[in-house]
Amino acid sequence: MSPPPTASALREQQAYVAAQAADARVNVELDTGDMTLNIGPQHPATHGTLRIACQLDGEQVISAEPLMGYMHRGYEKLCEVRTYPQCTTLINRIDWLGSFANEVPFILAAEQLMGVEAPPRAQWIRTILFELSRIANVSLFLGDMGVQVGALTPVFFAFRDRERVLNQIEEVTGGRFHPNFDRIGGLKDDIPRGWIAETHAVMAKMRGFCDEMEDLLMGNEIFQTRCRSVGVIPGDVALSYGLSGANLRASGVDWDLRRDANPGLAWDQVDWRVWTHPDGDSFARYWVRLQETREATKIVDQLLDGIPSGPIMAKVPRIIKVPAGEAYVSTENPLGEMGYYVVSKGGLGPFRVKIRTPSFSNISVVPWVMRGTYVPDIITILGSLYFILGDIDR
Amino acid sequence: MPQLPGLLKGLGVTARTAARTLFPKRGIRTLIPAPQQGSVTVQYPHEKEAPPDRARGVIALHEENCTACMLCSRSCPDWCIYIEGHKVKAPPRRAGGAVRSVNVVDRFDIDYALCMYCGICVEVCPFDALFWTPEYEYSEPHIADLLHDRIRLSEWMETVPEFLDYEPGSEQKVRKVPEFGTDDFAPARKLEAGS
């Protein structure tokens, strides 16, 4: 495989192609005119109701502007009229594929304001469930990316194997998609008997799934042709657009909040590594996510073996009132940096919650990265940036 | 440019999956096709998957325990629980006692069209009157029919599974589900007011 062109060289090349095309249009008397193509709001590639208004010259994209808000639910406003326990119900539904991971930073922010810390057993189980929701979320991406570039089968494999992880989550929390299991000061309940052994088995299966995806999709030359050098985002651009998660690491930036700003969960107790890829293209994003899913299964395996015994709830008053103050906690969610800026005035509920969702920032790079690409590349890039619509629109 | 190995590996993965689905059996019976066992799908109306015991399928009401204290209704984030109750006078527990005043539930409706299945009501209930059950087959053709009353909610009490044991190392106590139809378990039932 030839080394991919550097990001800036590729940008120049694309800009050159676009300029040539523009020149050709001007010079030829018969002006063809641009075509506006609305991808979405109802389109299979936007898995949700995102709309991308593209200006096309033939099949080449002149400009692409994401238009969203079709699913804006106003969670920031809704949180202001709810109590802290009630908020977690809403927050669950932001990134609906990794919902347990959504609850954690909010709860941690509230705990910071209250000066409460959950007991170690709760922190470990939180971390396990966090990583399980990462696997459930990202494994769907691993298959879905196949559908975006035209392969039918991987997504069925993803649904098949993700189901096992969801079952594990459901066995503990009672909810497949919306666990609502995290509480200020700990967890709602402890894990049922036999769950640890089952989860070990599921993790082995998920590693098998990763191998399968590597053979079926990532190693496939057609897939590589479609994804390499497509949608290259250099590291500095990624930082300036606030990209996070695997999208940032695929651009060669070694940044993982689990390691760099661990808010007290058990990640520092186990042995794992952060994967980065220097290319910054769609393939790199797929590659990084695949490695991270593998890494997550290893994290879960190690954590399962070392759960400390003890209570799962710290001493917290029955009616939770959070002292006045402000706190910002963010964690490395499946999609990237998910943070909650919680402002409390001392009431039952938060005064203001700013939800910093990863997909919102990740998708904001779309107009920059799509210029000069082709229509099929729009889909590849959108797929590889991996967004959840609820996470963009909140 | 296409190189053979990656493309062939992919074909291998799909072929292997097809073979495993079609011929899941081992040993002599290998060649008997049995896709029903090999596939992961469940043919829903014919066979059913058992949800985990903790699954939050629907909320069941143990009416004898309910004192119409309104806690669940007030802590519901969706405002989907409607309770009405009134006080009555009840005879004393033993001879010589005073007449008690007791709360009676007249209405206990949960609007499942609004419910977000968060479980806050179950948690805040101080009298063990609300329980989760994994029951899930209660869809209705009309959205208004999803408002279920106390009779329907009480019927679901039968499907509440026992609470699960915990993994070693846990300090949680395993709770008990009150038995349906008996009233031996009702420590705080009929909250005595005014006596």
Place this chain on the structure above:
Amino acid sequence: MADDTGDDQADGAAAPGDEARDALAAELSELLGDAVVESHVEAGQNLWLRIDIEHWHAAMSALHDAGFAYFGFLSAVDWTDAPEGRYEDTEFDAAGVGEEDDEASSATAEETVRRGGGETRFQLLAQLHSPARHVAVLIKADVPEAASSDGSSAPASVPSIIDVFAGADWHEREAHEMFGLVFDGHPNLAHIYLPTEFEGHPLRKDFPLLARAVKPWPGVVDIEEIPPELEAQLEAEVMAEFEASGAGT
């Protein structure tokens, strides 16, 4: 980048005493000079810098050049109290606000709430990471209100920072539609979530939440008491029945 979690923890958020953040606060105050109005460190958690709105753009680009090149988010806070509260009135709600605010005037209470202080109704809020130092700063700026032509007051415009952080584009659009803040120099300050013709700024506290206003709170219902005039009669009836059944003997 390997499993060196131990080393990084030292300057991560878990550090208890947090000399690192104190030092950083001092360093940044020096770097930005007059622009910094106030700074606040919550040990092991976060560092707040309040910046004079006049120097907003300059300070952000200075921070960018100082290594804080990773854009986190940009938003705002409306510090007035919502007139309707939470649309529910539980005894806890009343107690919640009351305890702290009974003695002090609401203004001083607010100051204790705001990390890094501030006086105005709207406060701009942003977060920047330094990928090299593994630390983040939260940056605030008070947005003063200026009287507009129709007599009402509107927040003064703020310089846009998209030329420094390209990712601020959508965040500024969101703050614009949700709070009505105006960002000078933003090329396309259109609605991002709401329909184009939508009026009002939903995240302002005085914007009513209709979903809660159209339906009465089911929690207001209380249990129906026995009318006092019937109480004695009912009691007698029950007692008579009790004795007649023979349970009393």
Place this chain on the structure above:
Amino acid sequence: MTDLLGLAYWAETSIKLGVALIVIPTAALMLGYLFLLKMMAFMQSRLGPQDVGPYGTLQLIADAVKFLQKEDIHPAAADRRVFRAAPVVVLASSFLLFVVLPTGPDAVVENLDTGIFYAMAVSSLSVLGVLMAGWASANKYALLGGLRAAGQLIAYELPLILAVMGVVIQADSLNLQQIVRAQAEGEIFGFGLIGNPFILTQFVGFLIFMIAAQAELTQTPFDMPVAETELVGGFHVEYTGFRFLLFFMAEVATAFAFSALATVMFLGGWWIPGFDFDAPVLNVLGPVVMLVKILLVAFIIFWIRFTYPRLREDQLQKFAWKVLIPLSLANIVVTGIFKVVL
């Protein structure tokens, strides 16, 4: 041929027509059920349809009935006449393909002397229908799909025909029966029991033919004209009801026809080793043998379809012009040299 059973021309023609009208939908249904429904399901750890008929065998018929019940909708801005004609053109193209397919010494609708030439020609007609559908739908996605199909036609007709050239040179004939005969009577290094299926001597040609056929059939990895995740169905995005059914039937029937062509040209056709080439019994056994071979080839086509992602249009063009066409030209040269030398 015409006087085989002593029937008049009209009678024989109507019998042939009747057989064709039964065979083609049956073929489409069979491929659709076996591969599109069941094999795909098994490859994805699923069961596929179960409820309609035993093991879901009647599912496609139920689907067809459903499609027939649906309303026939035209987009307001559509060019109605062209819009209506398009699926018929596509289906006609695949019907016409069946005319020359030999399934036995006499079991052929019309044994044309230029059979393979005719087959190549009519198979390209379907692209015309696709282009019509794409243009007349007044839909941007459909238009993009139609244009992609047109681009693909030019890129892939060429290697397809060039791949066939090798076979034609080796068999000395354009007639499909003669190609089968050449394979039956050929021998490999003096060993003539199984004849000489051209897949052995024309393996490169076979590969190119299969790749080009995949593109011709717009199956993954060359399904850009349809491209569900980009163009939401491409040229047939606006079609509903029985017009969509026609597209669907044409797609599967053409896959069947192309598998049959590959069988005839590369796998020895209907001939069974050990039988006399003109043995009348082969009129009965031949179709069965053909069917088995066709299913084998179709299996490969659909296997690839369910496994691979799709290429981008420009990558496909590059692949066609820079790899397939030079390769097939080289194949012709080599075949020619061998033909002259041996």
